[in-house]
Amino acid sequence: MTETFDIAIVGAGITGCAIARQLARYDLSICVVEAANDVALGASKANGGLVHAGYDPAPGTVKAQVNARGCELYGTWAQELGVLFCRTGSMVLGFSDEDRAHLEKLRQNGLANGVPELAIIGPDRIHELEPRASADATCALWCPSTGYVDPFEVAIAALENAVANGVTFMRSAPVEAIEVAGGEATDGAARFTLVTPAGDVRCRYLINAAGNGAANISHMAGAEEFQMVWRQGNIVVLDKEPRALMPLYPVPTPVSKGVIVTGTVHGNTVITATAAVREPGDTQTYAADVNALLAGARKLVPDLDTRRVVRAFAGGHPVIQGTNDFFIGQSAVVPGLFQAAGIQSPGVASAPAIAERMELVMREAGVELHERADWNPIRRAPDDFDRAPLARKEELIKSDPAWGQIVCRCETVPEAEIVAAIRRRPGAVSVEGVKRRCRAGMGRCQSGFCQSRVVAILARELGCDPSEVLLEDTGSWLVEGPLKGVR
Amino acid sequence: MATFDMRNERAEAGATEAVQTQAFDVVVIGGGPAGMAAALAAHKAGARVAIVEREQHLGGILRQCIHPGFGLSHFKQELTGPEYAQRFIDQVRATDIALFLGSMVLGIDSGESTEDDALHTVMLMSPTGMLQLTGRAVVLAMGCRERTRSEIKIPGSRPAGVFTAGLAQRYINVENLKPGSRAVILGSGDIGLIMARRCTLEGISVEGVYELMPYANGLRRNVKNCLDDFGIPLHLSTTVTRVIGHDRVEAVEVSQVDEHLAPIPGTERVVPCDTLLLSVGLIPENELSVAAGVELDPRTRGAVVDQNLQTGVPGIFACGNVLHVHDLSDNVTTESERAGAAAAAWALGAVGTAAGVADAGCELTVSPAGIAGYALPGRITTVGLTKLNFRVRRPVDAARVRILAGDEELFAGKVRPFKPSVMESFPLPAKVIQQALDLGTSEIVLSVDPVEEA
Numbered sequence: 001m002t003e004t005f006d007i008a009i010v011g012a013g014i015t016g017c018a019i020a021r022q023l024a025r026y027d028l029s030i031c032v033v034e035a036a037n038d039v040a041l042g043a044s045k046a047n048g049g050l051v052h053a054g055y056d057p058a059p060g061t062v063k064a065q066v067n068a069r070g071c072e073l074y075g076t077w078a079q080e081l082g083v084l085f086c087r088t089g090s091m092v093l094g095f096s097d098e099d100r101a102h103l104e105k106l107r108q109n110g111l112a113n114g115v116p117e118l119a120i121i122g123p124d125r126i127h128e129l130e131p132r133a134s135a136d137a138t139c140a141l142w143c144p145s146t147g148y149v150d151p152f153e154v155a156i157a158a159l160e161n162a163v164a165n166g167v168t169f170m171r172s173a174p175v176e177a178i179e180v181a182g183g184e185a186t187d188g189a190a191r192f193t194l195v196t197p198a199g200d201v202r203c204r205y206l207i208n209a210a211g212n213g214a215a216n217i218s219h220m221a222g223a224e225e226f227q228m229v230w231r232q233g234n235i236v237v238l239d240k241e242p243r244a245l246m247p248l249y250p251v252p253t254p255v256s257k258g259v260i261v262t263g264t265v266h267g268n269t270v271i272t273a274t275a276a277v278r279e280p281g282d283t284q285t286y287a288a289d290v291n292a293l294l295a296g297a298r299k300l301v302p303d304l305d306t307r308r309v310v311r312a313f314a315g316g317h318p319v320i321q322g323t324n325d326f327f328i329g330q331s332a333v334v335p336g337l338f339q340a341a342g343i344q345s346p347g348v349a350s351a352p353a354i355a356e357r358m359e360l361v362m363r364e365a366g367v368e369l370h371e372r373a374d375w376n377p378i379r380r381a382p383d384d385f386d387r388a389p390l391a392r393k394e395e396l397i398k399s400d401p402a403w404g405q406i407v408c409r410c411e412t413v414p415e416a417e418i419v420a421a422i423r424r425r426p427g428a429v430s431v432e433g434v435k436r437r438c439r440a441g442m443g444r445c446q447s448g449f450c451q452s453r454v455v456a457i458l459a460r461e462l463g464c465d466p467s468e469v470l471l472e473d474t475g476s477w478l479v480e481g482p483l484k485g486v487r
Numbered sequence: 488m489a490t491f492d493m494r495n496e497r498a499e500a501g502a503t504e505a506v507q508t509q510a511f512d513v514v515v516i517g518g519g520p521a522g523m524a525a526a527l528a529a530h531k532a533g534a535r536v537a538i539v540e541r542e543q544h545l546g547g548i549l550r551q552c553i554h555p556g557f558g559l560s561h562f563k564q565e566l567t568g569p570e571y572a573q574r575f576i577d578q579v580r581a582t583d584i585a586l587f588l589g590s591m592v593l594g595i596d597s598g599e600s601t602e603d604d605a606l607h608t609v610m611l612m613s614p615t616g617m618l619q620l621t622g623r624a625v626v627l628a629m630g631c632r633e634r635t636r637s638e639i640k641i642p643g644s645r646p647a648g649v650f651t652a653g654l655a656q657r658y659i660n661v662e663n664l665k666p667g668s669r670a671v672i673l674g675s676g677d678i679g680l681i682m683a684r685r686c687t688l689e690g691i692s693v694e695g696v697y698e699l700m701p702y703a704n705g706l707r708r709n710v711k712n713c714l715d716d717f718g719i720p721l722h723l724s725t726t727v728t729r730v731i732g733h734d735r736v737e738a739v740e741v742s743q744v745d746e747h748l749a750p751i752p753g754t755e756r757v758v759p760c761d762t763l764l765l766s767v768g769l770i771p772e773n774e775l776s777v778a779a780g781v782e783l784d785p786r787t788r789g790a791v792v793d794q795n796l797q798t799g800v801p802g803i804f805a806c807g808n809v810l811h812v813h814d815l816s817d818n819v820t821t822e823s824e825r826a827g828a829a830a831a832a833w834a835l836g837a838v839g840t841a842a843g844v845a846d847a848g849c850e851l852t853v854s855p856a857g858i859a860g861y862a863l864p865g866r867i868t869t870v871g872l873t874k875l876n877f878r879v880r881r882p883v884d885a886a887r888v889r890i891l892a893g894d895e896e897l898f899a900g901k902v903r904p905f906k907p908s909v910m911e912s913f914p915l916p917a918k919v920i921q922q923a924l925d926l927g928t929s930e931i932v933l934s935v936d937p938v939e940e941a
Contacts, residue, residue, distance in 0.1 A: 406612065
């Protein structure tokens with residue numbers, strides 16, 4: 001089976017999803033081709049959700065341009081996509097005169113990158129802004145434009161909006177080979193053929209947003225050769241606090257922003273991230289990394305109760321060897337192939353601007369973009385029972401008693417919300433997919449109480465046996481099958 | 488938490504219609520063994536009682552505890568969990584105790600905490616709609632949850648096949664589903680031991696039970712009946728240091744630990760398996776209590792209570808595993824009957840007649856010392872025979888309980904062995920409390936002190 005599209009985007013991480021959403025407004029047929037069985041399962045998953053403001057990238061780099069712009073765009077994106085976004089502001093805490101000099105450099109950097117309203121502040125203002133910040137902090141870079149999102153929600157919402165506007169999503173379709181026919185990029189012929197086990201995809205233009213797989217896609221297309229470095233980050237999530245913490249950063253090192261403590265849109269605390277070059281594909285957590293995170297966090301927030309770990313996880317950030325920058329542009333070797341590669345940190349913060357830049361690059365390359373009359377930028381967010389006002393809770397239960405049937409007690413997720421997460425397009429096909437969409441199993445008991453119920457709902461909705469229900473992707477079965485033949 | 492005014496029957500501003508309200512004397516949150524015993528005791532004392540239970544059935548976690556060992560002290564016969572629960576379910580069903588099943592409490596509003604006659608309003612969701620219950624007294628009986636892999640920070644990958652022991656128990660005993668073929672169990676708590684036997688009986692091979700501490704954490708009878716009798720090895724001072732496998736568990740790495748419980752490099756061993764069960768501790772589920780303003784004891788992670796099991800919020804009581812983790816359901820029942828009776832006395836204004844009202848000038852805090860991990864109740868406000876509960880932090884062959892006030896020893900118990908797996912109970916005589924008050928102290932200390940053998 002072969003399908004033909006104007007554009008194929010390889011990779012349904014936050015970058016690919018944002019680009020799909022950006023291009024869905026034009027009169028083009030688009031397919032997002034994803035190796036995994038769901039959205040945001042690669043680098044986008046190993047993320048703390050911070051929308052960094054853009055004061056750290058070196059001025060003049062692509063990163064510097066898309067980071068500050070992405071942060072700016074989040075307000076509109078969040079509104080249109082119906083996702084949670086808190087623009088809380090942030091502080092980089094300094095503890096010495098040496099740190100203060102660094103903060104000043106960082107401020108100058110930020111000004112050059114167009115980051116608004118940066119200021120160096122003293123202890124009184126620091127503790128007014130975040131009373132839990134370390135009392136030892138003597139100075140800070142205050143940056144009002146920093147914020148945070150739920151990175152799964154952003155990627156999922158962007159793709160849902162794209163799909164609602166006609167984009168096709170192909171999951172479990174790892175690209176095994178790419179055939180490129182001759183001819184001009186803009187002659188209208190579908191020159192690229194992507195070979196996948198889920199069927200072949202032909203397209204006129206190919207967008208490489210394959211995250212950690214980007215070098216491989218570029219190589220298969222006969223385009224630029226580069227190597228990916230697996231810069232692995234461990235991240236820890238702590239239980240909810242009565243008031244979410246403002247993002248607090250240490251003074252950065254040359255390769256990393258250091259161990260950051262931040263609140264999240266759901267009220268948890270996240271400690272992110274270590275940075276160590278490891279074997280490609282290594283998503284293990286390491287005791288030394290987790291301990292370094294907890295110790296680093298306590299330096300910024302001494303009263304942090306680091307025993308309340310809800311989850312520790314890790315993933316690789318797609319870094320292109322030899323550069324710390326993003327690679328966004330048309331391939332110089334294979335016209336018609338557009339690269340969005342090396343999207344490491346700050347990939348989440350930059351995603352809306354990467355999408356915007358990709359559109360510009362394609363337009364400049366001669367891709368004809370005609371806006372569709374029926375394009376709808378608005379995604380109506382699904383009902384979130386826990387956050388709904390009392391009257392809405394009543395309405396929901398009146399509309400369907402399953403809204404009153406609790407499944408996940410830690411995050412207050414009723415059965416109807418889980419069913420909605422499975423029925424959305426693209427919907428959840430796994431226990432973790434349900435969790436990323438509606439938080440069932442995301443809480444402190446880590447699905448100890450609700451997993452068997454979520455498995456039963458998935459089996460019912462997907463029309464399969466519980467033994468076929470997956471935790472995440474292929475091979476991640478949860479139960480073998482019935483114990484006894486009794487029925 | 489949403490706030491709403493319960494004296495005025497209108498719900499919060501913005502609601503299109505008022506949330507239905509029903510009034511009771513005592514609202515019990517949780518329909519497990521603790522909640523049922525508390526409700527029955529409150530009912531017996533003449534209170535109008537409601538039980539709110541998340542599940543469609545009463546019984547709580549006992550419904551999946553199909554092994555025997557329940558009821559030995561309460562009913563003088565050995566029952567399984569469901570049988571033990573059923574005895575209470577039958578009793579509850581025979582009364583007019585109102586049952587709100589399939590209902591989850593979203594919040595408790597206690598009004599101004601200074602008002603002693605304040606009503607508590609319990610907001611709940613259920614498939615029939617939102618509902619609020621008012622009560623002069625509330626009994627917290629929500630039980631506990633299992634510690635997770637994340638809380639004990641086991642490194643490695645995050646594949647399918649890592650289950651808390653209770654989740655595996657639910658799959659096997661309630662859902663009739665087989666969670667794997669080859670299991671490693673971390674933690675020798677009672678649930679881990681019972682699941683080792685259960686898995687073996689269901690054809691799941693148990694490669695071994697690994698325990699961080701140098702001693703078994705569960706009851707002695709469970710070590711014998713569940714491991715020894717089935718030839719399942721128990722590896723002490725050993726823990727899981729890495730989970731291996733990308734999609735499904737393929738193996739775990741285990742390491743021996745030193746006297747500081749740190750893994751010893753060079754002792755790593757890879758144990759092939761497809762399932763890792765965790766029995767690494769229980770945590771009272773007190774998120775609701777904290778949101779209601781109840782102060783917790785960091786040692787038990789349950790509420791700080793007085794001798795009547797009343798929390799720091801007047802009219803809110805706590806019992807069972809939400810208060811402190813018990814080893815035997817029979818003890819949960821006994822404790823919860825006390826809480827239910829005290830809640831009814833409070834609600835009906837009969838506090839003065841029963842073991843209730845605070846004696847003027849009696850305000851003592853109780854602190855643990857020595858190898859005692861905690862002491863409960865944490866406050867004593869009445870001069871009367873008071874039941875003290877505690878657990879020791881490590882096993883000892885010879886130790887004694889001492890009650891201290893400052894430098895004074897008010898009481899010293901018999902020398903005997905103590906084990907962390909056993910929740911101890913100790914009757915504190917009224918005269919000892921009076922002695923402490925006469926000394927002018929505000930704190931007594933329950934100290935369990937190992938005794939050097941001569």
